[in-house]
Every structure is written in structure tokens, then in C-alpha cells.
Amino acid sequence: MRVALCQITATEDPGANLAEVQSSVARAAAEGASVVLFPEATMARFGVPLGPIAEPLDGPWATAVRGIAADHDVLVLAGMFTPAPDGRVYNTQLITGRGQHLGYDKIHLFDAFGFEESKTVAPGHSPVTVPLDGTVLGVATCYDIRFPALFTALADQGAAVILLGASWGAGEGKLAQWELLVRARALDSTCWVLACGQADPHVPDPKAPTGIGYSTVADPLGRVHAQAGPDPDMLVVDVDTELVAHTRRTIPVLANRRL
Template identity: 30%
Template sequence: MRISAIQMNPGADKAQNIAQARDLIQGALTEGRPRIVALPEMWTCLGGDRPTKFAAAETLPPEGSKETGGEAYEFLREVARSNSIHVHGGSIAERAGDRLYNTTVVFDPDGTEIARYRKIHLFDIVTPDGLGYRESATFGAGDRVVTFQAHGVTCGLSICYDIRFPELFLKLRQAGAEIIFLPAAFTVPTGRDHWEVLLQARAIETQSWIVAPACWGRHLDASGEPRMTFGRTLIADPWGIVTARVPDGTGWITARADAIVTDRIRRDMPVLAHRKLA
């Protein structure tokens, strides 16, 4: 199954971000001919102050309903429907009362929402360069492990900081996942040292394809100070080999997630059957 992962440089202007996503997706569709397109984390609004984040957030329709959603939701739905592909919507800010959630939505080729995942692990740290991040000040945490089906393949959902918690990925593998999506907006210091090695580790442990669309470049935080995201969108195979990678800048990659490769690796090294703990 051919999958395209998009690398974006979003800021706080939602309309500009949607226009950027549209152009990049069209390029990926034209050159890569994917059956699934995946966007990065918080691509609709990265940075900005709390009112800006709430203004860009969307109240999502009830799961399983046919109700109309917000601008980003309907954009993702239309991309799926008009191109007869699955669309993994990276993550967007979901408004739920006075809280936001960092939420993934997935659409099938008919434009029907088939999966919704709220980020479980929130990024509350100080990075090596001294910058502080407190995602929980604005966002609530999810509590569900989520998979979906695409062309007969089980796919698992995760977001960014989730990558540091292998127990989530074990649960996704136990739920049958063969492909795991991880949209991200990794910081430069953590990305430079940990991004690729963590993605490879999760691929090796779960013997799954890892698809990691990422934000790249500069945006402004709530106080107007510049923040940098690492980028390096990549796709890794179940042996941990990086099969495609986007360098610095915006762009996309397309790779074929081959079920034959997955089956062979899992057959020859049946680590799930050998597991003694958990």
C-alpha cells in the first residue's frame, strides 16, 4: 500500500496552513499516487497564544455521524472523497468546552470519518536548550488506544510525545496494527538526538511500518518568541530501516508499505509470541 507523508511549516494562521496543506497534498498525489496521505501534528495552528489556539480549534461532529464539521475537518473529508483515498489528518485542536484535545481524525475514500484518537501523553518538559513546554496547560489527555482498517490492513494511531512510551505501541501491535502513524512537531534539540532512533526502535519492537509526518521550521509561541521544529518526516519498515525521508524544508515522501515484508519479519522473529511480560 502506497503511503505519502507530508512535511509542513505551519504557523498560527489557519487559512494559510490549510492552503499550504492543499498544495503539498496535491503534489504528493500527482507524483506519489498514494492510497493514504498523512499530515503532521497540529498543522492547522502551531504556536500563537491561548485565544489563537481556541479560535483555530474545531468542535468535532459526534463519531459516526454525518454532521458537518469545521473548516479543517471538511477540508480533510473532501480531500479523501474527491481523490478516493484514505486521509490521516495528522492532528488538529479539538474544542471540548473549556479544554482542547490534540486529536487525529481519519477519513476513508468515501469521506467518512473512521477513526479518532486523542493524544494520551502530553509534552510537559524543559528541553536541553532551556525552553519550557507545557501542553497540559491548554490540552487534555486522551485515554483510548485506537486502530482503523485501510484496504484490509490494521493501522494504529499515536501522536508525537507518545513515541517515548513503548507500552502504547505494544498495545497497538497487540490490537493487530501493521502500520503505525505518528504525526509530530518535535523540537530541534530533542529531534536532533532522539527523533530517528526512537522511530526506528518503535518499528523494530512492534515489527510495524512507522509513518511519521512532521512539522519543520520556525513558528512563534504565545509570547511571540521563535520556536523551531525539527522535521525529518520519515517512513521506517518493520526491520527499522528508514525507507524514505524528507530533508529540511516542506515537502512529502511516498513509500510502499509491503505486507509481505511485515509477514516475513514477524514469522522469522515471533517476538510477540515470545513475550513473557505484559
């Protein structure tokens, strides 16, 4: 399975970000990718009011991404915002193309490091997996990476590959934590973990988690398979799903669990 991780810098304009999705998907498909992963908040960056831009999955933004995916016969995952019943929004990872059109609503909200995502964002409740070409893909978003149980739950649901979009907050030690967490979750779940972050916008003292870059791919043994730098980039990686089966025979941590 060939996956493209599109490390972009989203703007506050959903239309401009949609154009970036379109050009990036075309490039990824030309390089043979069957899955194209974008960061959290691809629809619009954090630091702007989310309520006015939120749309349902059958709204114009998600429908346009669905059309882009169909045009190139790929599965696209891109972070967006959808309305929640209580007046907040959901932080949704759109999953569209190849017969799929659904969303994963971020379960773990970023109430940490001085931010309070739950003020404006409602939590999701259910893990999401999707099948593609005989492989089950799990989905996660940003702060989810700090919660091992979600990743083992996705593995229990059959996932061999977990795709995560992020807009990782900058700060002392945050890059080291990002890489460590991606590798640790790969080890916990014995899955490939492909984590695509927003590129670093190089804004001094950002007031919102707008990204640091360093999209990272870790294999089921916790090794870094590929990694970007801080600036906009595209990683195109071939995921060996046979390595998942081999790792689970060699280090059967899922089967050996007692709690």
C-alpha cells in the same frame, strides 16, 4: 500501500494551512498515494492560543479536509485541535476519507523539556486503529513515540503500519532521539512506523515545539527506509506489508512477551 508524508510548515492561520493540505493532497494523489499523512498541528502551529481555533470533527476545518480526501479518494491524517469538555482542547489527529471520519486524541502530553502541554491540552485515553484495503493502520502523535506500550498495543489490535504526526521540539540531541525513537518503536511493534514532522521554520530559539523536519520511515526491522531533511518536502513511499508478517515470523517479539 503507497503513503505520502507531507512535511509542511504550518502557520497560525487555519485557512492558509487548509490550502496547503489541499495542494499537498492533490500532489500526493497524482503520485499514486492512497494515504496522505500530515504533521501534528497542521491546523495551526504551536505557540498561539489553541482554544479560539479548536473545532469539533464536524466543524468547518475538518469537514473541508473530509471533502479534499473525498475529491481525491485518499485517506488523510492531519493534526488539529478539538474542544475538550473541561475548557482545554484535545490534540487530535484527524483521520478522514475512504469511508472514515474520526479522530485520535493524543494520549501522552508533552510535559517535558520546559513545556507543559497539559496546561491547555487534555489527554486522550484510547488507542485508535483504522482498516484500509486489508491492512490495519495505527495512529500516534509526537510525544507518544517515547512510550513503547502504545505501539505494542496498536500491534495487538492488528496494526501493521503506524502513522505518527509530530511537531518535534528543537534542541541539543533531539534529532538523534527522533530517529532512534522511530526506529525503536518499529522494532518494538514489528510494524512500519511512518513519522511525519513539521518542517523546521528556522526560527532562532523557538518558544514552542514548531518542528525540526526529518520525517522518517522505519521498517519492521528498524531500518530507515526513507527520510526527509529539515525543509518542506514530500516523501512518497511504498509500504510492503508482507515484510511485517515475515518479520513477525523471524523475530516474534510480540508472541514472546512475558510481561
